[in-house]
Amino acid sequence: MTLVDRQTRCILGWSVVWSRTQEALQRMVDEAPKANWYYSDGFDAYQWLWYHFGRYQVSVGKADTFSVEGDNAEFRHYLARLVRKSRCFSRCPYALECAIRLFVYCFNRRQLYKQQFPNYSAHVMDFVSPPI
Numbered sequence: 045m046t047l048v049d050r051q052t053r054c055i056l057g058w059s060v061v062w063s064r065t066q067e068a069l070q071r072m073v074d075e076a077p078k079a080n081w082y083y084s085d086g087f088d089a090y091q092w093l094w095y096h097f098g099r100y101q102v103s104v105g106k107a108d109t110f111s112v113e114g115d116n117a118e119f120r121h122y123l124a125r126l127v128r129k130s131r132c133f134s135r136c137p138y139a140l141e142c143a144i145r146l147f148v149y150c151f152n153r154r155q156l157y158k159q160q161f162p163n164y165s166a167h168v169m170d171f172v173s174p175p176i
């Protein structure tokens with residue numbers, strides 16, 4: 045699960061869960077930076093969450109959720125563990141969390157770089173620090 049800032053397209057929160065439960069969703073909303081507006085697909089559990097004085101709205105179509113859908117596609121593109129369950133999946137949840145943590149760090153750095161320098165190309169791998 046992911047929370048994405050629509051303006052910067054940075055990933056603000058993520059969680060490795062095996063099913064979208066209300067408790068897991070609430071924990072992720074609690075840990076993420078607070079927002080004025082929250083948008084989601086029509087999954088029923090979202091309407092019962094507490095959004096810390098922000099407003100919640102179910103998006104009709106993809107108008108308000110396209111950025112999170114795009115970022116989820118980036119996850120599947122760069123992390124083979126998330127592509128198919130029959131191949132390359134993580135048997136260890138800790139290994140999956142480490143891979144996602146590294147990806148989110150590099151992805152967010154790239155997103156901020158692209159905002160600052162829109163005329164220069166940037167790849168996620170450009171923001172992985174070389175080993176010392």
